[in-house]
Amino acid sequence: MKYFFLxxxxxxxxxxxxxxxxxxxxxxxxxxxxxAVKRRLAIDNNRIRYEIERYRRMDRVVEYAARSGMRRxxxxxxxxxxxxxx
Numbered sequence: 001m002k003y004f005f006l007x008x009x010x011x012x013x014x015x016x017x018x019x020x021x022x023x024x025x026x027x028x029x030x031x032x033x034x035x036a037v038k039r040r041l042a043i044d045n046n047r048i049r050y051e052i053e054r055y056r057r058m059d060r061v062v063e064y065a066a067r068s069g070m071r072r073x074x075x076x077x078x079x080x081x082x083x084x085x086x
Contacts, residue, residue: 054060 055064
């Protein structure tokens with residue numbers, strides 16, 4: 001019984017040390033997972049920005065309009081309305 005508290009205290013310290021290391025390993029694994037997610041999101045963001053810029057080019061806009069059945073505006077397509085002429 002004399003050494004019970006000494007053994008209990010040593011056991012508690014060992015358990016706390018092991019628990020601390022387990023938590024550190026879990027945090028490291030979570031960090032690596034989140035870093036991979038960050039890399040994937042950065043790649044997706046760059047791809048989406050590229051797509052946006054690609055579709056903003058005028059030749060792409062004209063091509064899309066032609067496929068959609070649109071045509072270039074002709075001179076007779078617009079009407080002029082004069083309001084308040086004195």
